[in-house]
Amino acid sequence: MDETARHTIPLGRVFGIPVDLDYSWFLIFGLFTWMLAVGYYPQRFPQWSHVQNWLMSATSSLLLFVCVLLHELGHSLVAQRYRVSVGRITLFIFGGVSEITAEPPSASAEFWISIVGPLVSLAVAFLFGQMQQLTVRGSALYAMAGYLWWLNLALAIFNLLPGFPLDGGRVLRAVVWGATNNFRRATTIAASTGRFFGYAMIFFGLWSVLRGDIVGGLWIAFIGWFLESAAAAQIQQTLVKGLLVGHKVSEVMNRNFLSLDGAMSIADVVEHHVLAAGRRAFLVSENGHPAGLLTLSAIRHVPRGAWPTTAAAQAMIPLADAIAIPSSAELWTTFEKMGRDGVNQLPVVEEGSVVGMLSRDDIVDYLRLLQQISG
Numbered sequence: 001m002d003e004t005a006r007h008t009i010p011l012g013r014v015f016g017i018p019v020d021l022d023y024s025w026f027l028i029f030g031l032f033t034w035m036l037a038v039g040y041y042p043q044r045f046p047q048w049s050h051v052q053n054w055l056m057s058a059t060s061s062l063l064l065f066v067c068v069l070l071h072e073l074g075h076s077l078v079a080q081r082y083r084v085s086v087g088r089i090t091l092f093i094f095g096g097v098s099e100i101t102a103e104p105p106s107a108s109a110e111f112w113i114s115i116v117g118p119l120v121s122l123a124v125a126f127l128f129g130q131m132q133q134l135t136v137r138g139s140a141l142y143a144m145a146g147y148l149w150w151l152n153l154a155l156a157i158f159n160l161l162p163g164f165p166l167d168g169g170r171v172l173r174a175v176v177w178g179a180t181n182n183f184r185r186a187t188t189i190a191a192s193t194g195r196f197f198g199y200a201m202i203f204f205g206l207w208s209v210l211r212g213d214i215v216g217g218l219w220i221a222f223i224g225w226f227l228e229s230a231a232a233a234q235i236q237q238t239l240v241k242g243l244l245v246g247h248k249v250s251e252v253m254n255r256n257f258l259s260l261d262g263a264m265s266i267a268d269v270v271e272h273h274v275l276a277a278g279r280r281a282f283l284v285s286e287n288g289h290p291a292g293l294l295t296l297s298a299i300r301h302v303p304r305g306a307w308p309t310t311a312a313a314q315a316m317i318p319l320a321d322a323i324a325i326p327s328s329a330e331l332w333t334t335f336e337k338m339g340r341d342g343v344n345q346l347p348v349v350e351e352g353s354v355v356g357m358l359s360r361d362d363i364v365d366y367l368r369l370l371q372q373i374s375g
Ligand SMILES: [Zn+2]
Pocket: 071, 072, 075, 117, 118, 159, 167
């Protein structure tokens, strides 16, 4: 995906890892700055001018995100030590996230990659605590160090809650995984406690709203909702993976796909093959050789009025541009890749020639079947 689609601003690289700023970050940066400028600093420094107050508030929340970045760098650098590749670090509305794509190679790797983030936050909190001791009581630096001490401590403690996707949830998964040798079971347990904490935060947040703390309460409920949905998605993913692992693309692909002549008009394809036969993807041949793939989304790209005059060959995705997969490929990894790339149909090849078509719908049907026979 390109940067515009990701809604992020690249900030550069730290230790070779790209760091991005998601647009949603500005919202949380603004919220923290505002909370500091109306509550924290004016209480301690009523003599400050507006400019001084807002400048200190903005600097403090900017520093907070430097601390969040340090926390994420902790995760990323330890991941790299375990040879787990790190895609990027993104700062966004809920703090930071390290894009660690592969699953951890071992329970101990998962344990150390996860726990190091909160440990970094604790260390940073300790440093700000020391800094506060060294600064003059009641000075601006004293107040800022105090704020960053408290927030880094809170960041460490919150992230240690034992529910996935929080760091503590990953630590829990690593421990259960190490003890039971069952990664799936460990994931389900950690994600279920994650859902519990998510719901607890939603209820607590709404309760706070009812008691009058509208901004704080909504914020907590919002984080709870985010945690709950991430945990639920993880459970779903683990379930799907458990069912699909070990199966090959060849078991699900459709071998009875239709090969169309490239000269056929889109209008004819839609009338005779899509609407009449319920087919969703076709191989298009030119001069007797497979040349491309015609899918529903490729058809949708052609304005309806042009269907009678557009040939299948004009609307198809050329085979050279379509990513073909071998029929021996793992079904789970292929399914995951299709989801990530937003692809609904793939041509399946054996020894260089197209032998079938794999669609997400086929995989979902197959999943339903597997679920039914596994009870
Ligand atoms: Zn973390």
